[in-house]
Amino acid sequence: MHDTVLATTSSDGLQPLGTAAQRSYELVSGAVRARLGPEHAAIFAEPVASEHGERIDWHTAIPGQSRPLADLPEPERDALRNRLAALAADIRAEAEALAGTGQADDRRLSEALLNALEIPGEAMIRAVQGGDGRLHPVLLHWAWIRNEQAAVRGILSGLVARPSGPPGAATMPARRRAWGWLIVPGWLLLAAMLGAILWLLVAPCGLNPAGPDYCPGETPPLAAADAEQRVIADRIGALERALALAARECQPTIPILPGPDKRGDAENDPQVIGSRLAARGAALGAMNFVLEWQGEADLALSVTCPGGETLSPDSPAACGGRLDPAARADAGAAPDGTRAAHMENIVFSEAKPGIYKVRVTARDVRGGAGTPLVLHVLREGRATRRHGGEVTGDGTGWTVNLSISR
Incomplete structure (x- = not known):
């Protein structure tokens, strides 16, 4: 961002x-x-x-x-x-x-x-x-x-600005004032010519009742058809207005991405996340996807890159990234005396922009209960996002799509 x-x-x-x-x-x-x-x-x-x-x-x-x-x-x-x-x-x-x-x-x-x-x-x-x-x-x-x-x-x-006129343009009207009196006679002459042309065009139609070629009014069937046509046109206009109003009420549904997991500031501290990785000898790169969970479950992390390649335990190196086995090392006890969280770390040497599909599946969930998890996204060693979820043993897994920009 x-x-x-x-x-x-x-x-x-x-x-x-x-x-x-x-x-x-x-x-x-x-x-x-x-x-x-x-x-x-x-x-x-x-x-x-x-x-x-x-x-x-x-x-x-x-x-x-x-x-x-x-x-x-x-x-x-x-x-x-x-x-x-x-x-x-x-x-x-x-x-x-x-x-x-x-x-x-x-x-x-x-x-x-x-x-x-x-x-x-x-x-x-x-x-x-x-x-x-x-x-x-x-x-x-x-x-x-x-x-x-x-x-x-x-x-x-x-948007292109219009260039201003040449410096002498402001003085042009002064030089033309001598011919200004011709404007009114010119318009009158043009109106007379247009009137004569119009008369020559409509005279053959017999519009003058006193003339020999006078045309009678339209017959009632034609008048009824014209009135019906106007009614249909009004109905079409009303339907078009109703469609326009209905279209205004149709608003697109914007999908809402999963929100970040809200935890304490200490949990979001990039130094804390980095120290957890360092305790296991894990690597940091231009971008890291780090998975953490507690308990006896065995979870697997995989990432599908924007180009379509998938990096997983079965394919531990793809699209410029690799699965870091050091993150799964046992880090001993946490500062509060509890057992330290399990971790999976996928490290990329380059953060290519696009949509990354992150998926977590359970290879073994003991007891049948769900396993809470936290996914950290790190850029250049700094934690920028975190998302929370849960994986159960039914094989569905947990998935989130992440948009990465430069």
């Missing part, structure tokens, strides 16, 4: 675009960074939703002061708009190129990138002054639009 918090917003009055997977920060920023570079990827702020999803904190990796676009002086505001428009144009061109490949995955990624370029309004544009002194554009609530029947889209497409 990035460090600088730009703003906290609410999704009230907004509707998302695409699926939840297409709005994944890791998918959008990772694809843009791989194809266009880090500067293009930095325009997307990282969303972090609250426990129930009613509030969203927006983070960025760019350190510095953040200001809304409207608070900037006009020269800086125009420069930031031009820069954001150029970056968005590059991303849009890449998305259109992906759509033309004919591959299903490329089409879905193209749709995700095009949706990411949509925002509810210019109020969602922030200017962050980085350490280099430059203003960097960052978007909040990307891939969201206003929940309106005719919501405005393509806001980023119209």
